[in-house]
Amino acid sequence: MNKIKDPYLHVFFPTGLWGDQFLGLFSCHYHMKALGKQGIVIHTSRNLFDAHHKRYINTTADILKFWSTFDTIKSVHFDLDQRYLIEDVEKCLYEIFGYIDVGYDDNYKSNLADFIDFSLFPDSNLKISGSKIAVFQPLSLKNKPPELVNDYICEWSESVKQLLEKKYKIYLIGSKDNLKECEKLYPFLFNNFNIINLMGKISMFEAINLIMNKADFVLSCCSWAGWCGISSRKKTAIAVGPLMEKGKTDERYVNLIRNKDIFYMDYSSKKEQSDKDISRWIEDNA
Numbered sequence: 001m002n003k004i005k006d007p008y009l010h011v012f013f014p015t016g017l018w019g020d021q022f023l024g025l026f027s028c029h030y031h032m033k034a035l036g037k038q039g040i041v042i043h044t045s046r047n048l049f050d051a052h053h054k055r056y057i058n059t060t061a062d063i064l065k066f067w068s069t070f071d072t073i074k075s076v077h078f079d080l081d082q083r084y085l086i087e088d089v090e091k092c093l094y095e096i097f098g099y100i101d102v103g104y105d106d107n108y109k110s111n112l113a114d115f116i117d118f119s120l121f122p123d124s125n126l127k128i129s130g131s132k133i134a135v136f137q138p139l140s141l142k143n144k145p146p147e148l149v150n151d152y153i154c155e156w157s158e159s160v161k162q163l164l165e166k167k168y169k170i171y172l173i174g175s176k177d178n179l180k181e182c183e184k185l186y187p188f189l190f191n192n193f194n195i196i197n198l199m200g201k202i203s204m205f206e207a208i209n210l211i212m213n214k215a216d217f218v219l220s221c222c223s224w225a226g227w228c229g230i231s232s233r234k235k236t237a238i239a240v241g242p243l244m245e246k247g248k249t250d251e252r253y254v255n256l257i258r259n260k261d262i263f264y265m266d267y268s269s270k271k272e273q274s275d276k277d278i279s280r281w282i283e284d285n286a
Helices: 018-034 061-068 082-091 146-152 157-165 176-185 204-214 224-231 272-285
Strands: 009-012 040-043 047-050 055-058 073-077 133-137 169-172 195-197 217-220 235-240 263-267
Touching: 009 018, 018 040, 018 061, 018 224, 047 082, 061 073, 061 204, 133 157, 133 204, 133 224, 157 169, 157 217, 157 272, 204 224, 217 224, 217 272, 224 235, 224 263, 235 272, 263 272
Parallel strands: 009 040, 040 073, 133 169, 133 217, 169 195, 217 235, 235 263
Antiparallel strands: 047 055
């Protein structure tokens, strides 16, 4: 069928999974510019497939709000169902650009925050202080495959020690569920006055704003905070999970990000060795 031609980049995005949002939007803004498009149109559905648990889950409403803050996202169409994605893409009135498998300039640098109108974020009373601010997401297991959970749990003692030696004030972010696990796994995070616990205390929008507009450094497990930091050109160290290791099924998502001059990536499955290697990178670069 003949597709409608317009000046926008039409892409499919899921209505969930925050990490995928930062990876995909970073890549799509490159392709928008490279193809001479004037904006992005998102095609999506009202629920999404959780590939790690083989189930469909509900839309994350805050992601719809997040899209609305981008000057470059011109509209959202609920016309593609992941259950029938190939068929729906063929039937779609617009040509859907498959950005996930399209390579691009390895040296590309951009700040995703430049496309966001932060005045549209919900009001916040969050007070942040410190001359050097590090945002740290130590754990996120909610959407991880149950059989691989242990390999997603990072070691952090040396990395945190190095940030403190560098005189950073560290702000912990994550959910209430993450907090309970972190108190068991990382008790050293909760007995230092230079480590401020915000886990379960702030909204997603407050956490995004904290990273994009306040942080000097981001330390992250295999979760959205790391990709948010990299996409907004914050110095970032991230320990990705086993499915993102070389040759594994999710490695293709790592290839969506650039800004390679400002981040270091290691693997959570390496445990103490990853912690030591990240610590050395912090010592040399933070």
